[in-house]
Amino acid sequence: MITVTEAKEIIQKQVFNEKIVKTAVFEAVNKVLAEDVYAMVDIPAFNQSSMDGYAFAFNEGIRNQPLKVVEEVPAGKQEHLRIEDGTAARIFTGAALPQDTDTVVMQELATLNGVELTVLDKNLVKGQNVRVRGAEIAEGELALRKGSYLSPATIGFLSAIGIVEVTTFASPVVSIIITGDELQMPGEKLLHGQVYEASSSMLRAALFQMGVRDVIIYYAKDTLADTTMVLDKALASSDLVLLTGGVSVGDYDFVVKAAELCGIEQLFHRLKQRPGKPLFFGRKGDKPVFGLPGNPSSVLTCFYEYVWTVLRRLAGQEDKLRCLKAPLSNSYTKTNQLTHFLKGIYKSGKVDILAGQESFRLRSFAEANCLVVLGEMKSYERDELVEIHLIPLYG
Numbered sequence: 483m484i485t486v487t488e489a490k491e492i493i494q495k496q497v498f499n500e501k502i503v504k505t506a507v508f509e510a511v512n513k514v515l516a517e518d519v520y521a522m523v524d525i526p527a528f529n530q531s532s533m534d535g536y537a538f539a540f541n542e543g544i545r546n547q548p549l550k551v552v553e554e555v556p557a558g559k560q561e562h563l564r565i566e567d568g569t570a571a572r573i574f575t576g577a578a579l580p581q582d583t584d585t586v587v588m589q590e591l592a593t594l595n596g597v598e599l600t601v602l603d604k605n606l607v608k609g610q611n612v613r614v615r616g617a618e619i620a621e622g623e624l625a626l627r628k629g630s631y632l633s634p635a636t637i638g639f640l641s642a643i644g645i646v647e648v649t650t651f652a653s654p655v656v657s658i659i660i661t662g663d664e665l666q667m668p669g670e671k672l673l674h675g676q677v678y679e680a681s682s683s684m685l686r687a688a689l690f691q692m693g694v695r696d697v698i699i700y701y702a703k704d705t706l707a708d709t710t711m712v713l714d715k716a717l718a719s720s721d722l723v724l725l726t727g728g729v730s731v732g733d734y735d736f737v738v739k740a741a742e743l744c745g746i747e748q749l750f751h752r753l754k755q756r757p758g759k760p761l762f763f764g765r766k767g768d769k770p771v772f773g774l775p776g777n778p779s780s781v782l783t784c785f786y787e788y789v790w791t792v793l794r795r796l797a798g799q800e801d802k803l804r805c806l807k808a809p810l811s812n813s814y815t816k817t818n819q820l821t822h823f824l825k826g827i828y829k830s831g832k833v834d835i836l837a838g839q840e841s842f843r844l845r846s847f848a849e850a851n852c853l854v855v856l857g858e859m860k861s862y863e864r865d866e867l868v869e870i871h872l873i874p875l876y877g
């Protein structure tokens with residue numbers, strides 16, 4: 483059995499080939515840029531007024547010499563205007579300044595008598611209320627680097643500089659293989675010895691939340707032949723495979739043997755942790771394969787602690803769950819030296835370890851917002867600082 487740290491190092495060392503795709507900017511939220519993006523034009527593309535007011539060529543005596551208003555420029559006017567020195571143009575926010583004008587006075591700080599404009603703004607300086615051509619970005623300038631996360635703001639920025647399509651890391655196709663002959667579909671009548679199948683919807687939800695939408699769900703019978711056949715199929719149809727259950731030492735646990743028969747290289751099996759002790763990790767060529775221990779709470783803990791990072795890396799993001807230190811609001815005694823991942827609530831700077839930590843339960847997980855990581859120590863006192871991993875509840 484290896485430690486949690488060793489397991490994470492093994493995962494970190496793996497190199498996987500990311501796939502890239504062209505994506506419409508409006509559909510690229512949550513994705514990551516796979517190449518640098520450069521501006522194709524100056525933005526703004528012309529000297530632009532930032533106020534409703536009057537545009538003119540500034541000089542220091544402007545407040546003492548009324549200007550004749552000779553033009554009107556609403557936003558979007560496409561004509562290239564030029565006005566004589568000593569005249570002004572009525573202008574609106576977003577409109578292009580006439581050639582050789584450089585300053586705009588807000589209409590509240592000027593008076594108009596017929597066509598005669600008097601500038602009142604005592605603090606007006608040259609260039610005021612003008613967004614200069616290329617001020618946001620110049621043609622050919624780097625707009626966003628490869629590896630940038632595409633947030634709503636980034637998508638707005640790309641649109642504002644005229645980009646319609648970007649190259650992003652492709653979201654991986656993920657197969658989930660559910661094993662266990664005792665499983666019954668929710669909504670069906672539960673017969674003696676059956677349990678409702680919870681992991682497929684839970685994992686699919688976790689994947690959807692992180693933007694992975696191509697998810698294929700398979701069910702395998704508790705036989706070596708069926709598990710091998712389904713695993714082969716899943717490997718052929720996806721970039722990453724998750725199996726649930728069948729990874730322990732029972733006579734009906736076939737995942738490890740099936741993985742071997744499918745040509746999957748085993749990188750580890752069994753960790754010094756709870757829950758999720760029998761976790762399996764391997765790869766076939768470029769494809770990571772996780773055998774998640776069947777108890778639903780082990781499934782989700784292992785997903786967040788190990789699978790999440792790999793999925794992020796496949797999508798071009800080098801990040802981990804948010805990790806902090808917080809004082810315990812209750813004491814906790816461990817009965818072994820395994821690393822424990824405990825469902826907790828982090829609130830007002832403290833963390834509370836919830837009751838009901840056994841891995842068959844999901845109820846405490848449903849309430850939790852973090853996993854509390856307890857290392858080798860046997861008992862933890864109230865107020866002792868512990869590491870917590872925040873569950874990404876909002877994607």
Ligand SMILES: Nc1nc2c(c(=O)[nH]1)N[C@H]1C(S)=C(S)[C@@H](COP(=O)(O)OP(=O)(O)OC[C@H]3O[C@@H](n4cnc5c(N)ncnc54)[C@H](O)[C@@H]3O)O[C@H]1N2
Nearest residue numbers: 662678679680681727728729730735758759775776777780
């Ligand atoms: N002799 C030993 N027995 C077990 C050990 C061990 O070290 N020695 N480890 C235990 C631990 S810890 C875990 S975790 C489990 C993991 O075993 P499997 O991966 O083989 O999981 P299963 O036996 O298939 O299932 C465990 C449990 O979870 C329920 N389950 C499975 N899948 C689902 C699902 N999709 N939805 C809801 N519930 C599910 C299943 O009915 C079992 O109750 O092994 C221990 N045993």
Ligand code: MOO
Nearest residue numbers: 757758759780841
């Ligand atoms: O390692 Mo298991 O997940 O505790 O029940």
